[in-house]
Amino acid sequence: MSQEQGSKAAEGGPRESERRRTILRAAVDVFASKGYHGCRIADVAREAGVAYGLVYHYFKNKDELLETVFETGWSGFFARVRAVAQGEGTLEQKVHGITTVAFEAYRVDPRAVKVLIVEIARSPGGRVNRQTAFMDAIQLCEEMLSRAQAAGELRPEVDPKLAAALLFGNIEMGFTALVFGMVDPRDPEKMERARRQIAGSFLYGVLARDADPEAPWSKDQEKSAARSKVARRS
């Protein structure tokens, strides 16, 4: 997706038209603030500072524009989640890794995340792509959880599919809390605490509890901090 280098412009333009990206960027912003249905192509064009006929040079129609916004935003997120889910580490590490990916995405581009969450993930009658994509992520985590379960990290009575859904439910609710202004996104410490609570809450609910007498996010910050990122299992 990012390698569209074959420039159509003759001289030597880089991968993707500058204009196209401008429009995409504008679309993210406008969708985020007014919603997909609440905005007009003209709004996107104005935000991008181009004539609105130009939008149709780069995108077949409004829906494809939304689709592209989705792809662009989602593919990066998905790739990072997959890297974590299929990489090395304990389940705990992976869960913290996934939440970190999510929160980082929000920090970098909250608007894009908002569009993903609000406009796309739940749009009724959504195109196949979107539902599929969302399911893909859950599927990915389900597999991760199944492997963990097989390895004894996850309690056997937990349903991996539902647990995967809940993981994203937690993440999404965290975002919602951000979007609704319940947490100040500019306070890194609060953000990190929220993230840890989300990951921790999930983990407590599903982790096998054979060997961990300790509190998830005990007063002993060092300890808990140490746990989050790196993982350790005594």
Place this chain on the structure above:
Amino acid sequence: MSQEQGSKAAEGGPRESERRRTILRAAVDVFASKGYHGCRIADVAREAGVAYGLVYHYFKNKDELLETVFETGWSGFFARVRAVAQGEGTLEQKVHGITTVAFEAYRVDPRAVKVLIVEIARSPGGRVNRQTAFMDAIQLCEEMLSRAQAAGELRPEVDPKLAAALLFGNIEMGFTALVFGMVDPRDPEKMERARRQIAGSFLYGVLARDADPEAPWSKDQEKSAARSKVARRS
């Protein structure tokens, strides 16, 4: 809601117009299947089997119709949640009660819940009411959690507001899983297991663990099941 007797004002007083309820019901169904933006007033009218203009006899405009769908659905849900949150019982019982209320609502009228979740709770630029209502519920739970925290039921380092949000995040994601077809709503046992996982997952994450060494979904099912306040039928 279930007593549709023939006469207009036979037994229960003046009530609400039969037709008005028919339209409201149709609106719920149409919104649920095609989304607010994707449906036309004509669809609602056809679904209700009434003339186009009659919708406007009972509702000022499309938006007020949505608003009313919201109020109608939400107020009942909210009242039940409040009864549980402000009633008697341990935090654990209450959390199980709240999730039970939510799942019961879904069982009774999945379409209405879908509209609440998909169309309203997240609609961008939503009317004050909707956002407020959602916040109200979280506020309610926050207070419940604060009291529990003061009583030592909740670990002190947990942020009640965020925890309240996460509780609803869990519930909502459970619904989403249902809506997306990940759990078959007609299988009561699966439903109950999902509910218990959601409640349990949340509780594990926040409960003080001095007094309850036991797992919520331990083998000893009777106990935890018994706690489920609302929908238990011993």
Place this chain on the structure above:
Amino acid sequence: MSQEQGSKAAEGGPRESERRRTILRAAVDVFASKGYHGCRIADVAREAGVAYGLVYHYFKNKDELLETVFETGWSGFFARVRAVAQGEGTLEQKVHGITTVAFEAYRVDPRAVKVLIVEIARSPGGRVNRQTAFMDAIQLCEEMLSRAQAAGELRPEVDPKLAAALLFGNIEMGFTALVFGMVDPRDPEKMERARRQIAGSFLYGVLARDADPEAPWSKDQEKSAARSKVARRS
């Protein structure tokens, strides 16, 4: 029009239903304040304090309602104008009489006059009745003027038809001045002065001047004629 003694009840009901008159009255008021097109039947009904289905008991449709408002208001006015125009007296007396009738009508029921002037006399594509009625009045005055012309009261070169139209033009503009608030209708003296100026202005323009050899506004007729800037043809 003024003898509405009868009771509404069946036993001794006179000519017209009480309710019907109430509705008619309301129609006059509503038409006067919001215009024919700007109001709904519901407005008339509300103003009259009746259910709006009732309007259709007494009037076939909205247009007939307007028509009736017109007839009711116009017939009285027309009858009085005719009495003056076809009665005894000099042309001067008659003209003063006609203006007096008009101003009196305004004093008694300004709203009705406003409807007559604003809504009916000039409505485009008006029904035959309305135009006819207006023309009838002009016709009436034309005949009056023709007789006066034959009697030497009117200068021979004056066109009676145009003069008749101008008479009503003067009257109407006087009303317009009232409607627009340029003259306070509650000041009888000002009203009378306005009326006299209107009648006088008209009379000056058309009366025969047997004994006035002098030019109206300059001794030198040629000169003044020559002054007519644009359209003069020496």
Place this chain on the structure above:
Amino acid sequence: MSQEQGSKAAEGGPRESERRRTILRAAVDVFASKGYHGCRIADVAREAGVAYGLVYHYFKNKDELLETVFETGWSGFFARVRAVAQGEGTLEQKVHGITTVAFEAYRVDPRAVKVLIVEIARSPGGRVNRQTAFMDAIQLCEEMLSRAQAAGELRPEVDPKLAAALLFGNIEMGFTALVFGMVDPRDPEKMERARRQIAGSFLYGVLARDADPEAPWSKDQEKSAARSKVARRS
């Protein structure tokens, strides 16, 4: 207006869109024949030979279209009237000038005048502009008459404001007579005679009568009658 050359901005600068003018022209015609309320935007579009939506490309809504029709027609008329009223000449010359401006406007574009008179000047609940504009013209003439009165041209007992209103009342009634078909607009001579009767009628009513100390409609009819203005040719 008459130079419809092919190119968009060939000779006269940027101007106004050709299409916009076409639509405006069509609006005048349609309003004139069916009235503002009686016509649909579709009628205007069809008359103009353009697509429905284009009307909304150039005008915000139906009301703005009417407003623009008004401005366009009125501003030209008003400017000409002002040029006369504030220019050089005797009161008599000016009054003749003003009536000439009005009749000329009718000759050039009777439809536009009809819309001005029938649809706008009297529309109930009209926008500020319209009423204001009408008042402006009367105000203009009132000032003209006041100056004339100070100069002794106007009889002192005449109220300039009312007289100004009556002048326009006369003019307007002349138009009405034309609109109603009482005078054939294609007969220049009849038109001119009507115009002169209107101007003369007004002048007789208000001009100072240096040689006539008597009341306008005194008992001494002969004298006052003598002043008839319209058509005498010594």
Place this chain on the structure above:
DNA sequence: CATGAATGAGAGTTCATTCAT
């Protein structure tokens, strides 16, 4: 590439009119 005028189907809303009670 870029522009924005032009198109027209579609949707929300109004309201005159009917009719069962």
Place this chain on the structure above:
DNA sequence: CATGAATGAACTCTCATTCAT
């Protein structure tokens, strides 16, 4: 007589999409 729920045609306005320049 009286009521107001019910009907649906008509109309305004929007906006995605096309296309000539």
